[in-house]
Amino acid sequence: MELIDRYIQKLMSGSTPDKPLWNIEAIHQGKAAAWNYVDGCMMTALLSLYDQTQDPKYYDFVKKFIDHYVSNDGSMLGYDMKTFNLDDICESRVLFDLYAKTQDEKYKKAIDLTYTHVLRQPRTKEGSFWHKFIYPQQVWLDGLFMSQPFYTRYETVFNQEKNYADIVNHFKVVRSHMFNEDKKLYYHGYDASKTVFWADKKTGLSKNFWLRATGWYVVALVDVIGYLNPNYKERQSFFFPLLKECVDGLLQYQDKTSNLFYQVIDRSDVQGNYLESSGSSLLAYAILKGVRLGALDASYQAIGLGIFDGLVKTYISEENGDLNMDGICLVAGLGPDHNTRRNGTVEYYLSEPIVSNDAKGVGPFILAYTEVKKIKN
Numbered sequence: 001m002e003l004i005d006r007y008i009q010k011l012m013s014g015s016t017p018d019k020p021l022w023n024i025e026a027i028h029q030g031k032a033a034a035w036n037y038v039d040g041c042m043m044t045a046l047l048s049l050y051d052q053t054q055d056p057k058y059y060d061f062v063k064k065f066i067d068h069y070v071s072n073d074g075s076m077l078g079y080d081m082k083t084f085n086l087d088d089i090c091e092s093r094v095l096f097d098l099y100a101k102t103q104d105e106k107y108k109k110a111i112d113l114t115y116t117h118v119l120r121q122p123r124t125k126e127g128s129f130w131h132k133f134i135y136p137q138q139v140w141l142d143g144l145f146m147s148q149p150f151y152t153r154y155e156t157v158f159n160q161e162k163n164y165a166d167i168v169n170h171f172k173v174v175r176s177h178m179f180n181e182d183k184k185l186y187y188h189g190y191d192a193s194k195t196v197f198w199a200d201k202k203t204g205l206s207k208n209f210w211l212r213a214t215g216w217y218v219v220a221l222v223d224v225i226g227y228l229n230p231n232y233k234e235r236q237s238f239f240f241p242l243l244k245e246c247v248d249g250l251l252q253y254q255d256k257t258s259n260l261f262y263q264v265i266d267r268s269d270v271q272g273n274y275l276e277s278s279g280s281s282l283l284a285y286a287i288l289k290g291v292r293l294g295a296l297d298a299s300y301q302a303i304g305l306g307i308f309d310g311l312v313k314t315y316i317s318e319e320n321g322d323l324n325m326d327g328i329c330l331v332a333g334l335g336p337d338h339n340t341r342r343n344g345t346v347e348y349y350l351s352e353p354i355v356s357n358d359a360k361g362v363g364p365f366i367l368a369y370t371e372v373k374k375i376k377n
Contacts, residue, residue, distance in 0.1 A: 034078020074109025
């Protein structure tokens with residue numbers, strides 16, 4: 001525990017709102033500071049740690065960070081709704097916590113602006129959000145994590161749960177199209193138009209099962225469960241079994257030595273495939289939280305703890321007092337049309353850079369850590 005606390009402190013003390021250590025993509029690409037899901041993962045994790053520990057240093061850090069981006073009129077630095085990018089919705093979920101604690105209207109204005117985005121997001125004919133405007137008719141597993149927890153929380157807190165049925169439908173559409181009944185795994189992407197180069201022309205599906213995409217999806221399930229009204233019927237009748245089905249499918253492919261999971265989930269036989277830490281962290285968090293919420297039975301707790309222990313043993317390293325989290329896939333995606341390298345093959349997923357300390361891994365790891373602390377405290 002002390003080792004992990006020191007690691008988190010290292011990342012916080014070395015970061016400023018415009019130059020966070022954990023946003024490796026922004027560092028590599030020289031991107032200007034902007035509202036984004038990578039920072040959103042870290043802010044969500046630190047707020048969760050604050051909720052668990054009540055240590056004000058975590059809350060104070062998040063508030064200072066977010067205040068750099070949110071203006072008094074509710075606008076967010078670098079946020080452009082016209083791109084219809086589901087990723088940009090993700091960070092706005094932390095605004096609920098800040099508004100609840102401070103009652104500062106700028107946070108509510110930013111929440112409402114993001115909700116306007118949700119309502120205007122283009123959809124497939126079955127009601128699924130397009131992943132981005134540049135990805136027309138495409139549904140990615142990642143997108144459910146980016147949008148649905150915010151959407152659910154807004155409906156619960158501010159909208160009398162009016163659109164719960166719409167939220168359920170997003171998951172029903174994904175289950176009907178993207179789940180492989182034989183392998184019990186979800187494909188990374190689905191093109192409702194069946195025209196994009198990476199999609200099967202008959203099914204619209206991408207070719208493989210990418211670990212972090214599935215990790216985002218299983219966390220979307222457990223976070224939505226956490227935000228729904230506990231008395232909402234489909235919380236238990238639909239989401240609980242959906243989570244269990246997804247987790248059970250994944251556990252078939254778990255590495256029994258490390259307790260971790262492979263970058264391409266079902267292809268441990270392929271040379272170069274590796275045990276990936278961000279997706280494994282997402283699964284540890286989702287399983288432990290699923291048990292705490294009653295969506296998974298108590299026997300799964302040992303499984304979640306085993307994954308977390310495997311992460312610490314395999315990918316938290318210390319050298320000369322410097323701590324790092326390794327084994328994180330930097331980024332992976334599908335297309336767009338001018339980027340045919342991102343074609344969804346096994347070789348593609350294994351070609352993306354592997355980095356240390358990126359929040360797409362660190363954030364989920366901290367979320368899993370907070371669940372471990374809830375058990376051990």
